[in-house]
Amino acid sequence: MPVNLNTPAASSLLPINGVTLGFAEAHIRKANRKDLLVILLAEGSHVSGVFTQNQFCAAPVLLCKTHLAGDQPIRALLVNTGCANAGTGDDGLYRAKLTTEALAIALNIHPQQVLPFSTGVILETLPADKVIAGLPAAIANLKQDNWLNAAEAIMTTDIVAKGTSRRIVLGGKSVTITGVSKGSGMIHPNMATMLGYIATDAVISSSALDSIIRFAVNKSFNCITVDGDTSTNDSLIMIASNQAGNDEVTENSAEFTVLRDALTDVAIELAQAIVRDGEGATKFMTVTIEGGRDEAECRKVAYAIAHSPLIKTAFFASDPNLGRILAAIGYAGVERLDINALKLYLGDVLVAEKGGRALAYEEAQGVAVMQQPEILVRVDLARGNASCTVWTCDFSYDYVRINADYRS
Amino acid sequence: MPVNLNTPAASSLLPINGVTLGFAEAHIRKANRKDLLVILLAEGSHVSGVFTQNQFCAAPVLLCKTHLAGDQPIRALLVNTGCANAGTGDDGLYRAKLTTEALAIALNIHPQQVLPFSTGVILETLPADKVIAGLPAAIANLKQDNWLNAAEAIMTTDIVAKGTSRRIVLGGKSVTITGVSKGSGMIHPNMATMLGYIATDAVISSSALDSIIRFAVNKSFNCITVDGDTSTNDSLIMIASNQAGNDEVTENSAEFTVLRDALTDVAIELAQAIVRDGEGATKFMTVTIEGGRDEAECRKVAYAIAHSPLIKTAFFASDPNLGRILAAIGYAGVERLDINALKLYLGDVLVAEKGGRALAYEEAQGVAVMQQPEILVRVDLARGNASCTVWTCDFSYDYVRINADYRS
Numbered sequence: 001m002p003v004n005l006n007t008p009a010a011s012s013l014l015p016i017n018g019v020t021l022g023f024a025e026a027h028i029r030k031a032n033r034k035d036l037l038v039i040l041l042a043e044g045s046h047v048s049g050v051f052t053q054n055q056f057c058a059a060p061v062l063l064c065k066t067h068l069a070g071d072q073p074i075r076a077l078l079v080n081t082g083c084a085n086a087g088t089g090d091d092g093l094y095r096a097k098l099t100t101e102a103l104a105i106a107l108n109i110h111p112q113q114v115l116p117f118s119t120g121v122i123l124e125t126l127p128a129d130k131v132i133a134g135l136p137a138a139i140a141n142l143k144q145d146n147w148l149n150a151a152e153a154i155m156t157t158d159i160v161a162k163g164t165s166r167r168i169v170l171g172g173k174s175v176t177i178t179g180v181s182k183g184s185g186m187i188h189p190n191m192a193t194m195l196g197y198i199a200t201d202a203v204i205s206s207s208a209l210d211s212i213i214r215f216a217v218n219k220s221f222n223c224i225t226v227d228g229d230t231s232t233n234d235s236l237i238m239i240a241s242n243q244a245g246n247d248e249v250t251e252n253s254a255e256f257t258v259l260r261d262a263l264t265d266v267a268i269e270l271a272q273a274i275v276r277d278g279e280g281a282t283k284f285m286t287v288t289i290e291g292g293r294d295e296a297e298c299r300k301v302a303y304a305i306a307h308s309p310l311i312k313t314a315f316f317a318s319d320p321n322l323g324r325i326l327a328a329i330g331y332a333g334v335e336r337l338d339i340n341a342l343k344l345y346l347g348d349v350l351v352a353e354k355g356g357r358a359l360a361y362e363e364a365q366g367v368a369v370m371q372q373p374e375i376l377v378r379v380d381l382a383r384g385n386a387s388c389t390v391w392t393c394d395f396s397y398d399y400v401r402i403n404a405d406y407r408s
Numbered sequence: 409m410p411v412n413l414n415t416p417a418a419s420s421l422l423p424i425n426g427v428t429l430g431f432a433e434a435h436i437r438k439a440n441r442k443d444l445l446v447i448l449l450a451e452g453s454h455v456s457g458v459f460t461q462n463q464f465c466a467a468p469v470l471l472c473k474t475h476l477a478g479d480q481p482i483r484a485l486l487v488n489t490g491c492a493n494a495g496t497g498d499d500g501l502y503r504a505k506l507t508t509e510a511l512a513i514a515l516n517i518h519p520q521q522v523l524p525f526s527t528g529v530i531l532e533t534l535p536a537d538k539v540i541a542g543l544p545a546a547i548a549n550l551k552q553d554n555w556l557n558a559a560e561a562i563m564t565t566d567i568v569a570k571g572t573s574r575r576i577v578l579g580g581k582s583v584t585i586t587g588v589s590k591g592s593g594m595i596h597p598n599m600a601t602m603l604g605y606i607a608t609d610a611v612i613s614s615s616a617l618d619s620i621i622r623f624a625v626n627k628s629f630n631c632i633t634v635d636g637d638t639s640t641n642d643s644l645i646m647i648a649s650n651q652a653g654n655d656e657v658t659e660n661s662a663e664f665t666v667l668r669d670a671l672t673d674v675a676i677e678l679a680q681a682i683v684r685d686g687e688g689a690t691k692f693m694t695v696t697i698e699g700g701r702d703e704a705e706c707r708k709v710a711y712a713i714a715h716s717p718l719i720k721t722a723f724f725a726s727d728p729n730l731g732r733i734l735a736a737i738g739y740a741g742v743e744r745l746d747i748n749a750l751k752l753y754l755g756d757v758l759v760a761e762k763g764g765r766a767l768a769y770e771e772a773q774g775v776a777v778m779q780q781p782e783i784l785v786r787v788d789l790a791r792g793n794a795s796c797t798v799w800t801c802d803f804s805y806d807y808v809r810i811n812a813d814y815r816s
Contacts, residue, residue, distance in 0.1 A: 056737060087764050088765070092764060317812035321531075323530020327464055327494070327640050330463040330640060337463050339463055355498070356498075356499065357531050399717070404804075
């Protein structure tokens with residue numbers, strides 16, 4: 001069950017002026033479930049995106065990058081679940097184009113103004129006919145207050161729909177932010193994708209929005225892992241409908257950091273929600289590395305801990321076999337690490353120092369921390385001032401069950 | 409259950425002249441099991457070792473490196489299970505020294521002529537008193553034909569004892585090689601170590617033996633993974649007792665490659681045995697990458713596949729969700745990979761080419777291959793002539809069970 005995560009109330013996801021959302025049951029993989037989403041953006045919206053680094057990136061990811069780099073402003077997003085359209089070669093690209101063209105015709109816009117997204121099994125053919133057949137129903141129910149329906153329409157094996165909103169004041173004007181995400185891992189087990197969509201009505205320049213999405217993704221979606229696998233389809237999109245009436249935010253505005261931090265805060269909550277709903281998760285773990293020479297070496301140590309199946313299964317069992325964490329620190333690849341200087345904490349408990357077990361540490365203290373659903377693992381490398389934080393979940397029987405049975 | 413692996417018959421493990429082995433039940437962690445091993449080497453033996461790269465390496469690993477670098481020829485090996493003596497700081501080093509000194513006194517040799525090894529839980533204190541109390545019994549039963557007992561005495565949660573022998577002819581003289589290993593993963597789940605000991609009676613120079621162990625480890629123990637975790641205690645030792653009467657083998661001898669390849673062959677069988685007995689393993693997977701620009705990029709792709717929990721759980725389920733393999737190839741970090749040129753094979757079946765599913769591929773073919781206990785995954789990167797092979801196992805419910813319950 002997801003760790004401290006519930007489906008948000010529909011009323012808690014605030015509408016964004018200039019952004020309407022419509023969904024449909026297109027029967028792409030299964031009957032009787034929302035599996036198609038259209039997001040329509042008002043003229044004048046700005047859109048930024050970041051995408052998977054996987055070289056086998058999906059056909060829709062390739063199209064998104066091309067369309068975002070083009071000279072046509074983005075007006076619509078099209079998302080399907082049930083098929084990732086990845087590992088599908090030229091045919092996959094052709095089918096992705098077909099669906100964007102169909103939506104463009106229906107909305108009377110240019111195909112390059114549509115961004116397509118797919119999530120589902122890799123190496124299978126996109127049923128473009130079903131996607132296209134579902135478009136009229138999705139367009140017919142385009143509404144501003146459809147954010148919860150949108151969050152549900154992009155779910156695959158997610159247990160909980162993921163979304164959140166914020167309201168801030170920018171230069172005296174009220175600005176709203178709403179975002180949704182899906183995924184149960186860096187690769188979603190069955191369905192192979194993390195998707196995130198965050199929209200605001202703030203008025204902001206394109207370059208400032210580009211700057212913010214890069215900042216936010218590094219503090220959020222790039223800090224989570226369930227299984228260390230990077231999807232072929234991962235996409236995060238940030239939308240500004242520019243309708244809030246505030247003075248345009250640029251990189252030099254006083255309000256830039258206010259908006260940046262609010263958007264980043266939403267991104268962090270959505271990213272953490274993916275880990276809380278990680279495959280088979282029973283614990284939510286925050287791994288914080290401090291005292292590093294630079295952020296890169298902190299991330300090496302954090303991910304060595306967060307990816308270790310041995311550590312993740314120990315957390316599942318609430319068994320403080322904390323030597324496994326020392327082992328992960330030791331193989332993380334930090335040059336000339338002084339193992340006698342570093343310190344390992346579990347919650348507030350000092351577990352290891354001077355190369356071994358802390359004298360005052362008792363196993364009952366470790367057990368008490370590990371039985372909590374939210375656990376902090378903190379390492380002080382004692383060699384600098386850099387730090388980083390990564391979020392992950394434990395590794396349970398259900399992880400194996402979900403991934404072994406995923407297509408049944 | 410181990411994949412195509414059985415405990416060898418005691419008679420199949422051939423004695424090595426100049427090498428005797430003795431074991432004891434020292435009650436280090438559990439009663440009524442062999443947990444202490446002494447290997448005594450005749451004067452004139454040569455010994456080479458390679459050890460874990462983990463910076464939190466165990467106290468006995470530090471002592472081994474010091475003793476091997478010293479000017480005293482190695483005469484004895486001392487191995488305990490039940491405690492890794494890693495993450496134990498200065499106290500751990502002190503206790504490891506105590507045990508080597510006790511064995512040295514008993515055998516009337518110098519403490520620096522003893523190599524100590526430990527395997528077990530990290531971050532726990534070595535009960536040096538129990539190790540020392542067990543030495544007389546182990547010394548009392550030192551025998552040449554104790555190799556199977558030795559293999560059993562170093563087991564932790566291994567299901568099967570691991571050992572093998574070869575007989576070759578070098579310059580008209582019969583030469584024997586026998587080796588044993590333990591481990592169920594790069595980190596053993598409970599016990600945190602891979603250990604391997606390979607002995608031959610061949611006459612060989614120290615530098616040639618050093619050269620061979622480096623060659624062999626790169627073709628064997630450095631090509632296996634169960635969970636991607638690198639132990640604090642991993643050690644491989646190669647022993648030449650120099651008693652076979654052959655002309656001394658040097659790097660320039662005609663016989664060098666014959667002996668090197670026979671020792672490497674033993675190392676590969678012992679390394680594969682660890683994967684076959686990997687935690688919860690039900691399948692043995694060979695991952696071969698061909699057509700790379702260099703071996704390093706082939707290894708990146710091979711380990712991306714071999715480490716992916718998504719791929720390993722799919723193999724457990726015999727579910728040919730082979731898009732997961734494309735995803736792993738795509739995130740392995742190979743620069744400017746041409747995904748349209750590479751080819752993916754499962755056994756002899758061409759699964760993917762031209763960036764997507766091969767036209768002739770049918771899922772039934774994939775299922776047929778995946779239901780076998782031994783599976784070949786082969787990728788042709790189509791950009792060079794380098795290749796590599798890595799061995800791994802699948803990821804089952806039992807992996808989680810073993811690692812979640814390991815200290816009970």
